[in-house]
Amino acid sequence: MGTVTEYFGSMVFDDRVMKATLTAEVYASLKKTIDEGTELDIGVANAVATAMKDWAVSKGATHFTHWFQPLTGITAEKHDSFISPSPDGGVIMEFSGKELIKGEPDASSFPNGGLRATFEARGYTAWDPTSYAFIKGKTLCIPTAFCSYGGHALDKKTPLLRSMEALSKQAIRILRLFGNDAAKCVRSSVGPEQEYFLITKEMYDLRPDLRFTGRTLFGAKPPKGQEMDDHYFGVIKPRVEAYMEELNKELWKLGILAKTEHNEVAPAQHELAPIYTTTNIATDHNQLTMEIMQKVAARHGLVCLLHEKPFAGVNGSGKHNNWSIATDAGQNLLSPGETPYENAQFLLFLCAVIKAVDDYQDLLRIAVATAGNDHRLGANEAPPAVVSIFLGDELNAVLEAIETGTPYQGAEKTQMKLGVDVLPKFNRDTTDRNRTSPFAFTGNKFEFRMLGSSNSIACANIMLNSAVAESLKIYADRLEGAEDFETALHAMIRKTIKDHKHIIFNGNGYDDGWIKEATEKRGLLNYRTTPDCMPHLLDEKNVRMLTSHGVYSEAELQSRCEIMLQNYCKTVVIEANTMVAMAKTQIAPAVEAYTAEVAKAASVKKALDSSLACSYETGLVRRLSALTDRIAVKAEELEDALLFLDRAEDIVVESEMIRDTVLTKMGELRIACDEAETLTAKQYWPYPSYADLLFGVQ
């Protein structure tokens, strides 16, 4: 296969291939579309389509697909072959500009939350030329947006692109005020760190809970978990190493910059991080990464679990969204500069983020809300459900000095009262000593740590980009009309710090005391679960902000709220049904069989010698019988709770019933079953234990 530099991006129709296969004129025109979003002329589209097809066919591709990201959170594709009959009975391989630009999948079964009536069930897909086409298997995949005929976005890519545009527009206004006339656009970039578990396929197949829900619904604590901290950054086992090697290769061929890999805290848990790139592409790449992770695992007799909480009692998996904004010339706007003037600009962007995160805490929480992530947030392994910002000592001191008008005691003792020219030069604080913060400044980027491992990163970045665009808009409106720019700037930075400092918290986010302080003293939001937060998507302030920047229409927001709540309900209902089935058809019968075995042993002993007490056997039989009774009762109560869901008048009420009753009953059933597992002989237990699952891969 050659060296990495030779095969990197070999399956991508990237700039190198475009340059090599397109005429100078077509290339220039396509490049303009990619960089500036200008419309593509059909002649150019035809030329690009032909070049793409020839290139793909030369790599063995037979099909093409419009690859899109519906609201299921995963990707979708419907393959069409390139073949077209020729008059002589044979076929030729064809692909037109029209087919490249627009597709019409019969996509009526995707969730649309009321955005499409069945009579106009067809959606259409539209090429996103800013993300390169690539080959997966035998198929040329063309990244596309997915919309209804009425023009409503039915996917995650469209609002993401809109949010990037909104952010760019407002950031450019600010840059102009600082005298930057050269920047054409501003882009947000993301490096998502992806956590996952690897277990063996043999064990996975024996667990209906993993197969149907992606997580274990039962399982007694193993004798050893993560308490020794011996897995984190530990030596990677040979089988896992072989997996990672092939995974990297596959990702590199797709032009995905897989960079870092290591073992994570929980046994069987690992992480992969790519080098950061433009948010839109990072999102496509992360979706692909999750898919390839699972595919490559299958080739190694393994299963890659992307669920946020596959195992109780050990850490779950998240996804850290490292986010920054930079100009097209590559200037990172979240990087403190060399001069006070640059630092004033930096502080303004920093303040814009602080204000955005505070004003839209709810949207950030909503962006990561799923049934799976609810198990993780606030469970002492991930940030709490309360959003706060960590800035580090140095920046904190700078902000405090600005707010109070006192001298900054940092690297240079400068009075920071007036205009831009006296804002200090300060050292970049790259030490990220706080791993417990949901939203941490890490030197030249923010790390949003609340995302679940299976989340599409689109949602979080849509909200982040939009909220920051809103802060910047407010700033630009004010500064553009200011009589004296420097005074107005200083006043605004100071006001932001005053108004929003309650969101800044540099202490331990896992501390219970923090939640109390955050909610009672600081008035920060604490939406513990998906049903708690999701309806707030439609709060007036949120709808106003998101629609005013053209990121979502009101109807699109309503549909998202509906779909996310439906998704929550369906997920938990499937889990509950799986539990009931497992408890009734496998666990209870197993415990029953073992009880009978023990009872038989006791009666055999008694028959031999009636004076034997058999207290071990009788005691065990009593405990096991009591447990089988409890399992039966709890399974029935859970079934009843599920029946009650029919009475819910709408999806919000249904989700609340699930949160309050179904999940509680699931917890009770689990306790009874897990206790039974600890008392039942291993050969009777129908499932691999936690120890088997977590320590099974060598």
Ligand code: ADP
């Ligand atoms: P850690 O585990 O210490 O957070 P990693 O190296 O695992 O660090 O991950 C850091 C991630 O942040 C990588 O994906 C990296 O590419 C990304 N990153 C680095 N600089 C930036 C930046 N300016 N903007 C966005 N992401 C960045």
Ligand code: MG
């Ligand atoms: Mg990190």
